Amino acid sequence: MASRVAKIRTPFWHSDAIRIDGEPTLAVQCALEEFDRHNWEAERIWGVDRLPSLVSIETRLSWWQGRAMLDTAIRDNNAVMVTALVENMVKGMHQMITEAEAAGYAPLSPDIWEVPLSDGRILQIVRTFPAACYQPDDRNVLLWTIEDVARMVDQHDAINMVKDAFPGATITDVRVTVAKEGKLPQEDLTHPGSAER
Numbered sequence: 001m002a003s004r005v006a007k008i009r010t011p012f013w014h015s016d017a018i019r020i021d022g023e024p025t026l027a028v029q030c031a032l033e034e035f036d037r038h039n040w041e042a043e044r045i046w047g048v049d050r051l052p053s054l055v056s057i058e059t060r061l062s063w064w065q066g067r068a069m070l071d072t073a074i075r076d077n078n079a080v081m082v083t084a085l086v087e088n089m090v091k092g093m094h095q096m097i098t099e100a101e102a103a104g105y106a107p108l109s110p111d112i113w114e115v116p117l118s119d120g121r122i123l124q125i126v127r128t129f130p131a132a133c134y135q136p137d138d139r140n141v142l143l144w145t146i147e148d149v150a151r152m153v154d155q156h157d158a159i160n161m162v163k164d165a166f167p168g169a170t171i172t173d174v175r176v177t178v179a180k181e182g183k184l185p186q187e188d189l190t191h192p193g194s195a196e197r
Contacts, residue, residue, distance in 0.1 A: 027079035035086040042093050045107045048114045048122045054100040
């Protein structure tokens, strides 16, 4: 399987790559919020970047070319082009859904949740392993059951202490320090940005 370049999955309008003199124009931001809304909904139902893998090569190529054009328009802070491309990309999402369904594919099971990782892989969390057998594509998926997650939470009390101290906090970064003299590495949650309310 060919490896895809890792993508940082943040809302487009939050990306440092599109900031011109500090911020994108309001028109660019509004158009990208519309794109994010449709894209996140499609990914919630169909999986992260799964739809392009279920359609014809022509449709897939058109989708990724459109994404490349949208990235360029964002960097150029071209509100007219961004708005037009977002409209086309939303239509493209609906076209991919129609094509995938016609080919016999279905959305992800409600028992499967997906989130992109910073290295381009996709973390897939399932309730049980039988549900995980449903994966009719060749994406680079890292599979965890909810029981796996529970075991990890049990073993990382430092993160649990942050969650207890700041109800509703999300972990945005965890760093592992290399231990000296044969001691085990430990999570470093003392730096700014480890948790946000």
